[in-house]
Amino acid sequence: MSGDLKSLTTLSEQLADAVAAAGAALVAVHARPRLPSTGIHWRDGVVVTTEGTVRRDDDITVTLPNGKRIPATLAGRDRGTDLAVLRIAPGSLPVASLGDPGTLRPGHLVLALARLDDGGPRAAFGAVSATGGKWRSWKGGEIDRWLQSDLDIYPGFGGGPLVDTSGLVHGVNSGGLSRPLATTIPVATVNRVLTQLLERGYVARGWIGAAMQPVRFDLAARRQLNLEGGLLLLSLEPDTPAAKAGLLLGDVIVAIDGKKLEGFDQLLDLLGGEVVGKTVRLDLVRGGRPQTADLVIGERPRRP
Amino acid sequence: MSVAFLSTAADLLRASVVQIIEGGRGSGGAGFAWGRPDLFVTSAHVVSRKRVTVVTPDRRTVSGAVIRRDTDRDLAIVHAAGAGDELPVARPGDPNTMRPGSLVVAVGHPFGMVDAVSAGVFQAVGPLPRGLGLNGKGSLPWVQADVRLAPGNSGGPLADAEGRVIGVAAMVVSGLALAVPVADVELLFSGLA
Numbered sequence: 197m198s199g200d201l202k203s204l205t206t207l208s209e210q211l212a213d214a215v216a217a218a219g220a221a222l223v224a225v226h227a228r229p230r231l232p233s234t235g236i237h238w239r240d241g242v243v244v245t246t247e248g249t250v251r252r253d254d255d256i257t258v259t260l261p262n263g264k265r266i267p268a269t270l271a272g273r274d275r276g277t278d279l280a281v282l283r284i285a286p287g288s289l290p291v292a293s294l295g296d297p298g299t300l301r302p303g304h305l306v307l308a309l310a311r312l313d314d315g316g317p318r319a320a321f322g323a324v325s326a327t328g329g330k331w332r333s334w335k336g337g338e339i340d341r342w343l344q345s346d347l348d349i350y351p352g353f354g355g356g357p358l359v360d361t362s363g364l365v366h367g368v369n370s371g372g373l374s375r376p377l378a379t380t381i382p383v384a385t386v387n388r389v390l391t392q393l394l395e396r397g398y399v400a401r402g403w404i405g406a407a408m409q410p411v412r413f414d415l416a417a418r419r420q421l422n423l424e425g426g427l428l429l430l431s432l433e434p435d436t437p438a439a440k441a442g443l444l445l446g447d448v449i450v451a452i453d454g455k456k457l458e459g460f461d462q463l464l465d466l467l468g469g470e471v472v473g474k475t476v477r478l479d480l481v482r483g484g485r486p487q488t489a490d491l492v493i494g495e496r497p498r499r500p
Numbered sequence: 501m502s503v504a505f506l507s508t509a510a511d512l513l514r515a516s517v518v519q520i521i522e523g524g525r526g527s528g529g530a531g532f533a534w535g536r537p538d539l540f541v542t543s544a545h546v547v548s549r550k551r552v553t554v555v556t557p558d559r560r561t562v563s564g565a566v567i568r569r570d571t572d573r574d575l576a577i578v579h580a581a582g583a584g585d586e587l588p589v590a591r592p593g594d595p596n597t598m599r600p601g602s603l604v605v606a607v608g609h610p611f612g613m614v615d616a617v618s619a620g621v622f623q624a625v626g627p628l629p630r631g632l633g634l635n636g637k638g639s640l641p642w643v644q645a646d647v648r649l650a651p652g653n654s655g656g657p658l659a660d661a662e663g664r665v666i667g668v669a670a671m672v673v674s675g676l677a678l679a680v681p682v683a684d685v686e687l688l689f690s691g692l693a
Contacts, residue, residue, distance in 0.1 A: 198508050204506065208660070216600075315624055318623040318624060321601070321603075321646055351632060
């Protein structure tokens with residue numbers, strides 16, 4: 197066999213080995229009509245999949261690699277990060293080996309895996325297209341790392357893992373976060389969300405309880421306060437964290453914990469993290485004069 | 501890690517691939533020499549008439565006759581006596597021994613791009629997953645692969661990393677490439693080659 201063919205065959209075998217290794221920790225999740233989606237056995241007795249593919253809360257089953265179908269219960273779901281967590285009987289199948297998505301760079305070869313039925317795992321092959329830092333999904337969830345690949349997310353591949361050529365799992369593939377691109381929810385985000393979903397069934401997000409609008413001060417005020425602008429309080433409900441902190445309509449929040457507020461994104465970033473119950477120091481401008489207030493961040497009320 | 505080139509596998513495959521054109525128009529579909537240098541496998545939907553034109557890898561245009569056609573399995577055999585004795589026949593592989601994730605190579609003429617190579621990975625061989633509809637044909641065995649196919653790939657070979665044919669490119673369902681398993685080609689050829 198020529199050298200070219202030999203190295204190609206070696207690569208082919210390596211890819212198949214990676215699929216077999218990671219595929220041993222995959223289940224088919226039956227939680228919607230017609231085609232199942234894919235679930236990853238993330239911790240013993242805990243399966244992760246995408247929220248968008250779990251269409252019902254009850255009567256969920258999973259198909260194991262050996263073809264056996266067993267019941268699963270929904271531990272919780274988070275629309276923001278498109279993740280759902282299921283509980284199954286412990287010891288049902290091997291647990292996935294996790295990688296470090298920080299080591300993946302554009303051009304690295306990767307596979308998207310799925311389990312759709314009682315056959316073997318399925319694979320799609322491609323490369324990492326782009327990586328980057330923290331970002332916020334259009335559904336409002338904080339994703340710790342931008343990880344995009346050129347893989348085709350076929351029907352049923354949602355909830356399946358992004359796997360490197362050694363079979364390590366780097367995250368959960370979502371077709372729903374930024375269709376039509378294959379976006380991967382990285383290991384760190386899955387671990388963070390999974391912990392919250394197992395503890396309380398949902399992800400608590402921070403809440404202030406006030407409507408705001410960005411404003412820019414006039415020239416005189418800018419000179420006097422040495423500030424460009426901030427967020428102007430437009431409405432305030434009683435018994436909200438903002439009201440309890442003594443904020444008033446017309447206040448302009450100019451800094452949080454000493455950090456200048458330049459727009460909504462900073463506030464959303466703060467509220468998206470694990471901040472419920474935390475006290476922050478707000479710098480305000482009230483009636484043209486600087487002032488401070490301590491605000492205890494509340495929990496955003498959840499839609500039923 | 502050494503660099504893996506597809507070119508050797510692709511060149512082996514391309515040497516057996518022809519264009520199959522009906523009525524002298526367009527770029528038609530693909531076919532490949534099988535068993536004998538004058539017999540070509542293609543898709544039934546590529547050849548609706550008895551007479552076709554075969555363009556050999558060295559760009560000779562010869563006439564061919566459709567001698568077998570199975571619309572259920574979407575396969576056909578074209579006999580082209582003028583194709584010459586030099587044309588290498590494709591080597592058979594076996595999709596049933598392939599593991600998911602193994603590399604596959606397809607050669608065809610997508611959108612008229614002659615002898616274009618596309619690469620991907622093997623997913624499965626067998627009926628389609630329940631929920632992926634295919635007008636009742638989903639229960640037939642298909643080689644299912646993550647590889648880009650387009651109009652013009654029909655009838656062309658899908659091969660493993662060593663260039664051995666595992667199926668005949670037939671169609672795309674929900675983005676998934678489907679090929680008719682090579683065993684069905686053997687069946688259609690029985691008594692011929």
